[in-house]
Amino acid sequence: MIMTETEVPASLTAFGYRPRPATAVIVEQAPAQRLGRIVAALGIFWGLALGGLFIPVAHFVLVPTFLVAGLVAAVKRAREDRRLLSLRGACPRCGGEQALRPGGRFVNGRGIVCPTCHGHMTVETDSAPPRA
Numbered sequence: 001m002i003m004t005e006t007e008v009p010a011s012l013t014a015f016g017y018r019p020r021p022a023t024a025v026i027v028e029q030a031p032a033q034r035l036g037r038i039v040a041a042l043g044i045f046w047g048l049a050l051g052g053l054f055i056p057v058a059h060f061v062l063v064p065t066f067l068v069a070g071l072v073a074a075v076k077r078a079r080e081d082r083r084l085l086s087l088r089g090a091c092p093r094c095g096g097e098q099a100l101r102p103g104g105r106f107v108n109g110r111g112i113v114c115p116t117c118h119g120h121m122t123v124e125t126d127s128a129p130p131r132a
Contacts, residue, residue: 010125022089045070
């Protein structure tokens with residue numbers, strides 16, 4: 001299966017303001033593609049841990065930190081069956097038209113910060129699973 005990009009209607013909401021329409025571009029990943037992203041995350045962090053072995057004294061902190069960070073990144077990527085590539089819409093607070101590239105898992109109720117007014121927005125849509 002190939003990754004498929006899809007445009008999904010959404011709305012941006014903020015506490016005390018009317019919701020504004022938005023468009024989210026998501027990508028649905030096949031299990032093989034998710035596995036590739038998991039292995040890449042582990043490889044990067046565990047490679048850094050291997051490089052940290054050669055730094056005197058600091059390796060006591062660096063190696064365990066990079067090993068755990070690799071596991072955390074791998075678990076986060078394993079949960080990303082649907083990734084949010086971009087989001088276009090107007091901020092409910094300031095009304096500024098935004099073209100955001102937040103990345104990460106696509107779930108209903110995900111929080112995003114407006115780069116113009118720094119207000120917190122929430123992405124609401126019917127096509128995403130609810131936020132845990």
